Amino acid sequence: MALKHTILAFLSRQPLSGYDVAKEFALGFGSCFWKASQQQVYAELTKLEQQGSVTYEAISQLGRLDKKIYSITTQGYQELTDWLTKPCEPTAIREDLGVMGLAGHLVPSEVVIREIERRRQLHVEMVQQVKKLDEHFAQHINSLELKDLYMHLIIRRGIRYQEDWVAWCNEALQAIKQAVK
Amino acid sequence: MALKHTILAFLSRQPLSGYDVAKEFALGFGSCFWKASQQQVYAELTKLEQQGSVTYEAISQLGRLDKKIYSITTQGYQELTDWLTKPCEPTAIREDLGVMGLAGHLVPSEVVIREIERRRQLHVEMVQQVKKLDEHFAQHINSLELKDLYMHLIIRRGIRYQEDWVAWCNEALQAIKQAVK
DNA sequence: TTTTTGTACTCAAATATTTGAATACAAAAA
DNA sequence: TTTTTGTATTCAAATATTTGAGTACAAAAA
Numbered sequence: 001m002a003l004k005h006t007i008l009a010f011l012s013r014q015p016l017s018g019y020d021v022a023k024e025f026a027l028g029f030g031s032c033f034w035k036a037s038q039q040q041v042y043a044e045l046t047k048l049e050q051q052g053s054v055t056y057e058a059i060s061q062l063g064r065l066d067k068k069i070y071s072i073t074t075q076g077y078q079e080l081t082d083w084l085t086k087p088c089e090p091t092a093i094r095e096d097l098g099v100m101g102l103a104g105h106l107v108p109s110e111v112v113i114r115e116i117e118r119r120r121q122l123h124v125e126m127v128q129q130v131k132k133l134d135e136h137f138a139q140h141i142n143s144l145e146l147k148d149l150y151m152h153l154i155i156r157r158g159i160r161y162q163e164d165w166v167a168w169c170n171e172a173l174q175a176i177k178q179a180v181k
Numbered sequence: 182m183a184l185k186h187t188i189l190a191f192l193s194r195q196p197l198s199g200y201d202v203a204k205e206f207a208l209g210f211g212s213c214f215w216k217a218s219q220q221q222v223y224a225e226l227t228k229l230e231q232q233g234s235v236t237y238e239a240i241s242q243l244g245r246l247d248k249k250i251y252s253i254t255t256q257g258y259q260e261l262t263d264w265l266t267k268p269c270e271p272t273a274i275r276e277d278l279g280v281m282g283l284a285g286h287l288v289p290s291e292v293v294i295r296e297i298e299r300r301r302q303l304h305v306e307m308v309q310q311v312k313k314l315d316e317h318f319a320q321h322i323n324s325l326e327l328k329d330l331y332m333h334l335i336i337r338r339g340i341r342y343q344e345d346w347v348a349w350c351n352e353a354l355q356a357i358k359q360a361v362k
Numbered sequence: 363t364t365t366t367t368g369t370a371c372t373c374a375a376a377t378a379t380t381t382g383a384a385t386a387c388a389a390a391a392a
Numbered sequence: 393t394t395t396t397t398g399t400a401t402t403c404a405a406a407t408a409t410t411t412g413a414g415t416a417c418a419a420a421a422a
Contacts, residue, residue: 001380001407001408002275002276002277002279002280003408003409005277005280006279006280006283008284009280009283009284010283012283012284012287013283013284017369017370017371018370018371019368019369019370019371020369020370022370029282029283030279032274032279033274033275033276033278033279033280033282034274034275034276034279035273035274035275035409036409037409037410037411038370038371039372039373039409039410039411040408040409040410042370042371042372043372046372061370061416061417062417063416063417064369064370064371064415064416064417065370065371065372065415065416066370066371067369067370067371068370068371077287080284080287081284081287081288083280084280084281084284084285084287084288084292085288085292087296087299088277088278088296089277090276090277090278090300090303090304090346091274091275091276091277092216092379093213093214093215093216093272093339093342094183094214094215094216094272095183095214095215095271095272095338096183096186096269096270096271096272097214097269097271097335097338098183098187098211098213098214098215098335098338099183099186099187099190099214099264099265100265100331100335101210101214101331101332101334101335101336102187102190102191102193102194102210102331102332103189103190103193103194103261103262103265104265104327104328104331105327105328105331106193106258106261106262106265107262107265107266109327111265111266112331115268115269118268119271122271123271144360145360146285146286146290146357146360146361147285147286149356149357149360150281150282150283150285150286150293150357151282151283153282153352153353153356153357154278154279154281154282155282156349156352156353157276157278157279157349157353158274160345160348160349161274161345164341164342164345165271167341168337168338168341171334171337172334172337172338175330175334176327176330176331176334179325179326179327179330180327182377182378182410184378184379198399198400198401199400199401200398200399200400200401201400203400216379217379218379218380218381219400219401220379220380220381220402220403221378221379221380223400223401223402224402227402242386242387242400243387244386244387245385245386245387245399245400245401246385246386246400246401246402247400247401248399248400248401249400249401273409
């Protein structure tokens with residue numbers, strides 16, 4: 001389970017508030033490989049702090065709860081590099097649309113086509129979004145230091161994934177339209 | 182959450198025991214789009230039976246627990262087609278390897294390379310496995326009825342996914358080896 | 363100036379998934 | 393003949409994720 005280690009990895013780059021970590025998951029680099037809600041992030045940070053993997057500096061704000069700036073500890077850093085060194089397994093695939101393969105014929109083909117067209121549109125938009133994360137790297141692509149290259153490659157993974165979905169949607173739509181013609 | 186509807190979809194094709202449904206997830210068509218453990222399947226079938234979406238016929242076996250053959254009910258069938266008719270969202274991406282994009286530079290590049298090579302091998306094997314599911318369809322590919330075409334297309338999605346991973350691994354390995362040279 | 367958006371954090375409950383153990387017999391392999 | 397593999401199901405605990413509500417203020421937009 002990589003929630004812990006993704007958070008540690010963010011904090012290994014710079015101290016962040018829970019709010020900022022959550023934002024990285026929702027809109028930043030995190031969005032291309034791990035989904036986590038704000039509540040999950042806050043809960044995990046509290047746990048990580050209790051376990052000694054991170055510490056925080058409380059910044060008091062008049063009239064409301066303290067803002068907490070979290071940093072990774074030596075222990076947390078060790079946990080992160082240990083984890084990175086161990087082999088990791090691919091995440092299990094879970095895709096609602098797959099049910100169509102078992103029971104798509106129980107609904108009109110228009111429903112299936114509409115659904116795949118919707119998906120296509122969604123992934124087209126995702127390609128654009130993920131490509132934005134890559135903009136900074138795409139320019140000096142041949143002179144990236146390793147740190148940036150790794151990030152670029154993970155973004156590339158995200159772009160490929162979304163593009164492959166679009167390509168499959170095209171293939172599937174063509175085949176279905178051909179078959180129902 | 183498609184566990185319920187994937188099970189209903191299996192049962193819409195033929196009555197099955199919990200054991201057989203679990204096998205479909207582990208080794209059969211289910212394996213290319215949804216992961217579920219045997220315990221999950223049994224628990225879900227019990228719940229589905231209580232809610233009236235499925236029924237079972239108990240087959241007594243001397244000396245051990247009854248074998249239960251589950252069938253979908255009219256209500257379950259309705260729930261399935263209703264669900265298929267509603268738009269579904271793509272599953273959130275969760276990929277351990279993504280952490281390398283944030284913190285891969287904290288471990289030796291050999292570790293990153295070794296990990297991607299391992300992944301490559303894994304996905305090469307997955308391509309072979311998923312292609313086996315397609316064998317039956319791949320032959321008379323141009324004369325599939327809709328029911329088979331849908332299943333074929335979902336398998337194609339699985340093949341593409343695994344092949345795209347292999348391609349990315351190749352791309353990434355080349356770029357990293359180039360950079361550390 | 364009112365409303366919306368953004369910053370920043372907390373609590374609780376429900377649902378889903380993973381992990382581990384247990385029972386029991388048949389058939390096939392060593 | 394003993395061991396392993398396959399069939400078939402159940403229970404319990406731990407962990408992870410989702411969903412929904414609530415507090416509070418600042419800044420920007422309408």
